[in-house]
Amino acid sequence: xxxxxxxxxxxxxxxxxxxxxxxxxxxxxxxxxxxxxxxxxxxxxxxxxxxxxxxxxxxxxxxxxxxxxxxxxxxxxxxxxxxxxxxxxxxxxxxxxxxxxxxxxxxxxxxxxxxxxxxxxxxxxxxxxxxxxxxxxxxxxxxxxxxxxxxxxxxxxxxxxxxxxxxxxxxxxxxxxxxxxxxxxxxxxxxxxxxxxxxxxxxxxxxxxxxxxxxxxxxxxxxxxxxxxxxxxxxxxxxxxxxxxxxxxxxxxxxxxxxxxxxxxxxxxxxxxxxxxxxxxxxxxxxxxxxxxxxxxxxxxxxxxxxxxxxxxxxxxxx
Amino acid sequence: xxxxxxxxxxxxxxxxxxxxxxxxxxxxxxxxxxxxxxxxxxxxxxxxxxxxxxxxxxxxxxxxxxxxxxxxxxxxxxxxxxxxxxxxxxxxxxxxxxxxxxxxxxxxxxxxxxxxxxxxxxxxxxxxxxxxxxxxxxxxxxxxxxxxxxxxxxxxxxxxxxxxxxxxxxxxxxxxxxxxxxxxxxxxxxxxxxxxxxxxxxxxxxxxxxxxxxxxxxxxxxxxxxxxxxxxxxxxxxxxxxxxxxxxxxxxxxxxxxxxxxxxxxxxxxxxxxxxxxxxxxxxxxxxxxxxxxxxxxxxxxxxxxxxxxxxxxxxxxxxxxxxxxxxxxxxxxxxxxxxxxxxxxxxxxxxxxxxxxxxxxxxxxxxxxxxxxxxxxxxxxxxxxxxxxxxxxxxxxxxxxxxxxxxxxxxxxxxxxxxxxxxxxxxxxxxxxxxxxxxxxxxxxxxxxxxxxxxxxxxxxxxxxxxxxxxxxxxxxxxxxxxxxxxxxxxxxxxxxxxxxxxxxxxxxxxxxxxxxxxxxxxxxxxxxxxxxxxxxxxxxxxxxxxxxxxxxxxxxxxxxxx
Numbered sequence: 098x099x100x101x102x103x104x105x106x107x108x109x110x111x112x113x114x115x116x117x118x119x120x121x122x123x124x125x126x127x128x129x130x131x132x133x134x135x136x137x138x139x140x141x142x143x144x145x146x147x148x149x150x151x152x153x154x155x156x157x158x159x160x161x162x163x164x165x166x167x168x169x170x171x172x173x174x175x176x177x178x179x180x181x182x183x184x185x186x187x188x189x190x191x192x193x194x195x196x197x198x199x200x201x202x203x204x205x206x207x208x209x210x211x212x213x214x215x216x217x218x219x220x221x222x223x224x225x226x227x228x229x230x231x232x233x234x235x236x237x238x239x240x241x242x243x244x245x246x247x248x249x250x251x252x253x254x255x256x257x258x259x260x261x262x263x264x265x266x267x268x269x270x271x272x273x274x275x276x277x278x279x280x281x282x283x284x285x286x287x288x289x290x291x292x293x294x295x296x297x298x299x300x301x302x303x304x305x306x307x308x309x310x311x312x313x314x315x316x317x318x319x320x321x322x323x324x325x326x327x328x329x330x331x332x333x334x335x336x337x338x339x340x341x342x343x344x345x346x347x348x349x350x351x352x353x354x355x356x357x358x359x360x361x362x363x364x365x366x367x368x369x370x371x372x373x374x375x376x377x378x379x380x381x382x383x384x385x386x387x388x389x390x391x392x393x394x395x396x397x398x399x400x401x402x403x404x405x406x407x408x409x410x411x412x413x414x415x416x
Numbered sequence: 417x418x419x420x421x422x423x424x425x426x427x428x429x430x431x432x433x434x435x436x437x438x439x440x441x442x443x444x445x446x447x448x449x450x451x452x453x454x455x456x457x458x459x460x461x462x463x464x465x466x467x468x469x470x471x472x473x474x475x476x477x478x479x480x481x482x483x484x485x486x487x488x489x490x491x492x493x494x495x496x497x498x499x500x501x502x503x504x505x506x507x508x509x510x511x512x513x514x515x516x517x518x519x520x521x522x523x524x525x526x527x528x529x530x531x532x533x534x535x536x537x538x539x540x541x542x543x544x545x546x547x548x549x550x551x552x553x554x555x556x557x558x559x560x561x562x563x564x565x566x567x568x569x570x571x572x573x574x575x576x577x578x579x580x581x582x583x584x585x586x587x588x589x590x591x592x593x594x595x596x597x598x599x600x601x602x603x604x605x606x607x608x609x610x611x612x613x614x615x616x617x618x619x620x621x622x623x624x625x626x627x628x629x630x631x632x633x634x635x636x637x638x639x640x641x642x643x644x645x646x647x648x649x650x651x652x653x654x655x656x657x658x659x660x661x662x663x664x665x666x667x668x669x670x671x672x673x674x675x676x677x678x679x680x681x682x683x684x685x686x687x688x689x690x691x692x693x694x695x696x697x698x699x700x701x702x703x704x705x706x707x708x709x710x711x712x713x714x715x716x717x718x719x720x721x722x723x724x725x726x727x728x729x730x731x732x733x734x735x736x737x738x739x740x741x742x743x744x745x746x747x748x749x750x751x752x753x754x755x756x757x758x759x760x761x762x763x764x765x766x767x768x769x770x771x772x773x774x775x776x777x778x779x780x781x782x783x784x785x786x787x788x789x790x791x792x793x794x795x796x797x798x799x800x801x802x803x804x805x806x807x808x809x810x811x812x813x814x815x816x817x818x819x820x821x822x823x824x825x826x827x828x829x830x831x832x833x834x835x836x837x838x839x840x841x842x843x844x845x846x847x848x849x850x851x852x853x854x855x856x857x858x859x860x861x862x863x864x865x866x867x868x869x870x871x872x873x874x875x876x877x878x879x880x881x882x883x884x885x886x887x888x889x890x891x892x893x894x895x896x897x898x899x900x901x902x903x904x905x906x907x908x909x910x911x912x913x914x915x916x917x918x919x920x921x922x923x924x925x926x927x928x929x930x931x932x933x934x935x936x937x938x939x940x941x942x943x944x945x946x947x948x949x950x951x952x953x954x955x956x957x958x959x960x961x962x963x964x965x966x967x968x969x970x971x972x973x974x975x976x977x978x979x980x
Contacts, residue, residue: 165829165832165833166833167753167756167830167833169755169756169759169793172759172763173708173763174755174758174759174763174764175763175764175765176707176708176711176763176765177704177705177706177707177708177762177763177765177766178704178707178759178760178762178763179705179707179708197704197705198704198759198760198761198762198763198826199756199759199760199826199829199830200759268848356820360844360846361825361828361829361844361846362829362832362833371822372822374681375680375681375703375704375705375822376705378705378706378709379705379706379708379709380705
């Protein structure tokens, strides 16, 4: 293939076409990212939260307080259940203080809350990416009635007031397995955003030379879609997925805040923030700690996704 | 049957406060809520939710019942004062608590002289009769059920607009009214104090099924000046009300301004700050988060508190597998950590621990604790033994219906934690706030257990134990016997006590029955919740009325200075 099409896609296509080709662009992107302090900080925080989530049972075993264990001695029953001690009861015993009223350890709830938040957000991202990429590629590549059907469904879902519908749907559905329900509902409304971008790219790739040549050599439609077009979309998909994660973390927290997220006593950052609202004057730390974690996690993923896109884009221009 | 939990449910807003225990504060600013008010001024009332109805045959919860006393009068009413003194029945429109015939079926009341509606027309016995008849109209028969439950010949009766006259209520002259009952009802003097016994001009053109909700016709010391549903209600003096005919209502202020739709935290902030007109304000119970902020001497002097007079309890559905075993229910009763349930509900200032179903404000309340544990913290070991005895050595799991409301979730989490220690796994079925009572009151939909509450309609066990435990009162819908307890001995005893004509004897019997029922553990009493209210610095005469879910008694409150 010649370099007559100076696009990122061609570059990636060349790379894909060469079985033993060194992933030079990937290396270059990584190098660019490594030289950016915001990205390093973001990645460091994401790693920290992921470790916190994965090791939550281990860490809370060390601290001695599980996410649902009450500690009556840490709250003052005569003062409405306010935590005893400064800064919301922060002590060697309770590293981030305790919840008012029941004395549950906030550190343990943050760690297990990270587990819930991340697993829901990552699952929803995987589902929407798979759905969005497959449907987007099919719509873009085949065009015609396939495109019509997929595009109208996307228009319909994107025009929907999704947050309101999610609240209605989650309150109406039987409790069941809430995390799974959340993933389903988030995915239902999330995939068109990926699919729309992928469709546009697939449409432009459909007429490219390597697709023509693959077709000329007798490859079938499905084979072309998955063997020729998909590899060329890798960069786009990685960026879309990275940017989708913080969106889902935020939405999950929002739904939990509104009382339709995971069922108590499962810890969730959104729920902690919702309960903390009434206590802001007396126990601001109860609000600040989950708020900070939520903010930094969303920020880190957004910064990472943003820089990743920039690096990939500038890479195209440079090559 | 009475509303369960009107108060906690409505974010405590519909209710006012109680007074009482905490006026110890010295020093600071105002004279405190316990001084005698002066005549005049306007009391501001800050509320979260509007009253359910201005039509008294429709409204029926602690908050609105309290409000009705400002504009309406009934044949009898509750007295004023803290604790049991306030829940005593006293004559209101009637000259006395009624005369009963020898067979116990005919109750005669005589109206006082010089009673008038707000337009100056006299209140006659026919008007009282008309008011009662209205409460049978199917379109509005959602309030107090006691007229329907007690008065004879009401099968198929559909009120004055559809059926017409109700012959079992006779009015031989303008001041005499005679009720004929289905069967003797010793507490009928309390029944005629219910909202549905409010008089209205006997004119089906002027008073329709919907007119009163828009513009009430006052018989009490105040009348509605303006009303904007959901935001504002202004009361001014009703000059046609003669204080000489009324021993209960002090009616100190010249008016009341109710503001609705305020956020609970906003109300707390405004009451704590007490700026401007808020110095003349009263409000419902503060939130748990505000308790620690009102501990300064200045705010303590402005705090009134009291029991709501209701019981928060865990109902165990005795028809479900495992729950049908008394040993399992006993294990749950032993394992519950009431101390942590109390802390989850706002700590010692907002709740007392309950080990009996009858709250202490109900006559006949007897103290007992059949399933004791150290510091009320639960006894998981004892619970495990009982479970092993019941053939469940590895514990079991059940589903608890809870209302998706922060406080009730916190209570449910406390129950879950305590039972986990005994090897019992509690799964939550979260139900939307608006449909919660409907779901748990539908026998086909309720799960193994539910956390709910009950308030007596008047301070007697007769409005508490029968609706919750009488086997003949299990209904497929609108059921209040959440435990679905149908125990022949209990049913029989309820019938016996109901037939008693001596009130003291009956009260004592209700107290003993409470203990008899708790031996079967159909429910686990958790808490007697309290209201803690901050009032403005200029508010006087504020106390918590146990008959109105612990709200501040509107008819006794006033200002210490009328021109502030």
